[in-house]
Amino acid sequence: MKRKVYTLIFVKKHNEVLLGLKVRGFGVGLWNGFGGKVETGESIHEGAKRELKEESNLNVNSLEHVGIITYEGDPCQSVVHVFTTYNTAGQLKVSEEMNPITWYKFNDIPYQKMWPDAKLWYPYMLQDKYFVAVIKYIGAKISETFITPCDANKIQTVFKSMV
Numbered sequence: 744m745k746r747k748v749y750t751l752i753f754v755k756k757h758n759e760v761l762l763g764l765k766v767r768g769f770g771v772g773l774w775n776g777f778g779g780k781v782e783t784g785e786s787i788h789e790g791a792k793r794e795l796k797e798e799s800n801l802n803v804n805s806l807e808h809v810g811i812i813t814y815e816g817d818p819c820q821s822v823v824h825v826f827t828t829y830n831t832a833g834q835l836k837v838s839e840e841m842n843p844i845t846w847y848k849f850n851d852i853p854y855q856k857m858w859p860d861a862k863l864w865y866p867y868m869l870q871d872k873y874f875v876a877v878i879k880y881i882g883a884k885i886s887e888t889f890i891t892p893c894d895a896n897k898i899q900t901v902f903k904s905m906v
């Protein structure tokens with residue numbers, strides 16, 4: 744089965760992370776990082792940079808690939824590649840997809856207004872710990888999860904086996 748491939752990018756500074764409120768499409772009404780589908784002909788990193796620019800107007804040179812999440816079941820069977828960055832350029836702007844865009848302190852993340860899986864793996868992402876996760880949804884509820892930390896080399900190996 745071919746899964747849809749998505750990116751999800753988190754811009755961080757000190758103990759804060761930039762989140763946007765999704766105002767259209769998949770996950771509307773929920774806070775999330777920036778990202779979307781990888782388009783035909785672009786690499787996953789290129790897709791991540793394009794989505795960050797489209798949704799927040801921020802440019803980024805280097806991204807750290809910190810996690811790979813495989814979603815099973817409903818609402819969508821997909822693979823989401825999670826990236827972080829501390830280094831962006833340009834003027835932050837809301838977009839047609841994300842509005843408002845806000846810095847959240849790590850201890851004040853609005854988990855109650857996010858996908859239910861976020862609280863399971865954000866702790867890894869916030870602490871710059873590499874992870875691999877499999878999350879199965881039935882409707883809006885999580886039915887099974889597997890999350891494990893892994894080192895940077897292993898995540899590259901998993902990544903290479905997928906592309």
Ligand SMILES: COc1nc(N)nc2c1ncn2[C@H]1C[C@H](O)[C@@H](COP(=O)(O)OP(=O)(O)OP(=O)(O)O)O1
Pocket residue numbers: 749750751752767768769770775776777778779780781814818819821823858860861
């Ligand atoms: C189902 O569980 C999910 N949980 C979390 N935390 N994030 C998810 C989940 N499923 C998808 N995502 C992320 C991955 C992407 O960053 C977005 C969805 O991207 P979208 O559907 O908006 O993709 P676009 O290419 O931007 O879509 P348009 O056609 O609207 O431009 O959510």
